[in-house]
Amino acid sequence: MFVKPHLLAACLMLAVPAALHAQTQTLEGISNVSRGAIEPVYAGNEVKGYVTYTKGDKADRKNDNYLLDFYDQDLNKVSNITLQKPAGxxxxxxxxxxxxxxxxxxxxxxxxxxxxxxxxxxxxxxxxxxxxxxxxxxxxxxxxxxxxxxxxxxxxxxxxxxxxxxxxxxxxxxxxxxxxxxxxxxxxxxxxxxxxxxxxxxxxxxxxxxxxxxxxxxxxxxxxxxxxxxxxxxxxxxxxxxxxxxxxxxxxxxxxVETSKTEQLSLNSFTFDPVKREFIAVGEFYKLDDKPFVNKSQGFYIKRFSEAGKPLAAKNYGWQKEVAAALPAEARASVEDGFVNYTQSIVRGSNGKTYIVAEQYKVVGDGMGIALSALGGRSSVSKGKIANMLVFALDPDYKLTDIKFYPKDPSVAVVPPGGGLMGAGLLGMYFRQSGQFDYQFTQKNDANSQFNVVYINYDKEKGEATKKIIGNVAFGDNGQFKIDKIDGTSNATSSFLYPAKPGYVMLVDYLKKEKRMGMKLVKLNI
Structure with a gap:
């Protein structure tokens, strides 16, 4: 969401002065809430507030109450209305x-x-x-x-x-x-x-x-x-x-994305660079007789096009050449194990560098799915495995200069029937749209000099309950890459993570039995 700064300023004048440092909010009587019911409001690159839409208690026997609330960046309530809709x-x-x-x-x-x-x-x-x-x-x-x-x-x-x-x-x-x-x-x-x-x-x-x-x-x-x-x-x-x-x-x-018959490509990401006025495509390339996802890719590529669709430049980064030279030793095992990279975001720093944020995944056999399929069921015989985070750094001339690898515990993703035939790029899009990746979002400041990549790691230590760890990778013009981890484990029925004002993320916990939704700003340590 994007909001014009002057509109936001006008709205925030309505905030209650006594609650200038709220930082948390608790809503009672909330009978249902979903991730999509809460949206950050942006001015430029930075979060300046939130709008929430939640289902409250019944208005009467025939009608339900729905609550529309507008908060500032510190979670002070700016305005709200209650809408009534026919029950159920x-x-x-x-x-x-x-x-x-x-x-x-x-x-x-x-x-x-x-x-x-x-x-x-x-x-x-x-x-x-x-x-x-x-x-x-x-x-x-x-x-x-x-x-x-x-x-x-x-x-x-x-x-x-x-x-x-x-x-x-x-x-x-x-x-x-x-x-x-x-x-x-x-x-x-x-x-x-x-x-x-x-x-x-x-x-x-x-x-x-x-x-x-x-x-x-x-x-x-x-x-x-x-x-x-x-x-x-x-x-x-x-x-x-x-x-x-x-x-x-x-x-x-x-x-x-394939502009000649000598290319075999998957398309992972298609974006627009507003500074250079260029369209950018990122994906993986294969041998001509290979099949995407069935065979291992040869590496990843970046293609740039003018606003008129004219190809401007294309560059391949082979796993065995350019990538191997910059790949950390601990990351090589995952590449050899058949994991592919899905591009989650592409950002350009004020220093001209480009950063590609990727998350690894692959498809593996699902024993239960295979058994059900053999019995005539429609279950998928495959399942997805979501793995590690990577950040690729390229200089202003698109030369690969650095790769940062951030390991995390694998999580399982559901593959739809026939999904194993989609190809790497399309299956990655499916995981992204169905919310099955652990990557959450990338935050950036207005100067485009500092970036924060936020993801979740479901930490599974032997003999202990699974912990929900919020991971934050901070990098930018200072050339440094730092990692911060925050324990976000809770007993909530469901919980969601959102971008927030600089230096923070917002964590939302919903307790269904208590009909309570809690919102809090969590400070990042870097």
Whole structure:
């Protein structure tokens, strides 16, 4: 979320002066909360507040209370309202903020409609829109999301599927939907008052089946990845880099990352550098006769493209050459063991250096899945194993100068049926969208001179209960890499981690039996 500094200043004037140093908040009577119900509010790169949307106690026999609260960076409550909805009929799909408006995206099971509501930063209602006549595929995706995640839509059991509302700073919100049995997609842009701005759809004459995943909103573009198959049952899926002009909905870039027939690549990350005005693709490269994920990759690559889509530069970093020369000895075993790297974030420092944050994972056989499959079940015969964190440092000329390796205990990820055939990049995207990686977020200051990579390690010491350790890797223009670890273990029903003001993270614990949600700022030691 991004908020204009002058808007935020106006909102924060409403904060209660006596609570200037809150640092913690406890909400009672909260009957349900999900990760997506809490969103950080940004001014520039830094967190300046939060908006929370939680389900409270019943208003009466027929209605539920929903609480919309706005907090400053120190967790002082700035403003709040209570919304009433018919009891048991509404599920929150997402909660987002685009710098000028908050948007709530619901499913109304009574009327079988999707509903959108927007509010300004003073929590005054701006717009409402109900969307009915949902097609069969939209309903299938919706029910899948509600069943899998209990209504918060954070990841689904289908490949890249989901109904989402994507915030676009200064322009509005984009809603996605589906055509036929995943034959194509539709994107609808709304302004802050939910008036339609533009619509973009798959070409109905195309031979491909395609779905879209929006990943980033810049000052000018919406970035996305489109997955294309030449048939509904085709196992070959190709990833295309897509850039859409936010103001008009016009596609200005739609191309595969492979720009020649001599390349065999996976696409892990597609971003935009606002300083150099370049699109950047990162993934792994393979021999031409290899299959991504079945065979080991030869290394990773970085490709850069102009705003017009013209290739500017491409560089490969081979495991046995460039990477081996910089790879710490303790990291070599994981590469030999078949782990691949998924790019979680790419940041550029004010010193011109580029840092690639990656997390390792691989697919292994799942004994229970194999047994159920043999009995005719639909379970996956594979499971994912999430492992270590790495930070790759490149100089302004993209020469690899350093690799930092941060080991952590492996955690298990669920692979959907047929997921072992997705390929490394696509399976990594699935793990990312379904929230199964341990990486949480990357924080950076406004000067782009200091970065903090935050992740969770589920520490499993023999004979002891598993501990939830918050890991923080700090690095930047001073050339130093430091690691900090904080014990975040609790008896909470569920807990979530969020970015916070410089030097802090925010930890949220929810106790279902007590109907209590606690929010606290945790100071980083570096």
């Amino acid at each position: 009929k509404y599920s929150l799909l997402s909660n987002s903020f685009n710098g000028t408006a908050f948007a709530m995206y619901y499913y109304n099971s009574k009327d079988k409609t999707l509903e959108l509501e927007t509010y300004d930063t003073g929590l005054q209602k701006m717009g409402f829109k109900a969307i009915g006549d949902l097609n069969r595929m939209d309903m299938m995706v919706l029910q899948q999301s509600l069943t899998t995640q209990g209504g918060n839509n954070e990841g689904s059991s289908g490949m890249m599927a989901g109904l989402n509302l994507f915030a676009v700073p200064n322009f509005g919100f984009v809603r996605n939907s589906y055509e036929g049995m995943m034959k194509g997609f539709h994107l609808q842009m709304y302004d802050d008052k939910l008036n339609p701005r533009w619509r973009l759809s798959s070409d109905p004459k195309s031979k491909f089946y395609e779905s879209i995943s929006m990943t980033q909103a810049t000052d000018k573009y919406i970035l996305a990845t489109i997955l294309r198959r030449d048939g509904m049952m085709s196992k070959k899926v190709e990833a295309y880099m897509v850039a859409i002009e936010s103001a008009t909905g016009k596609k200005v870039l739609d191309m595969p």
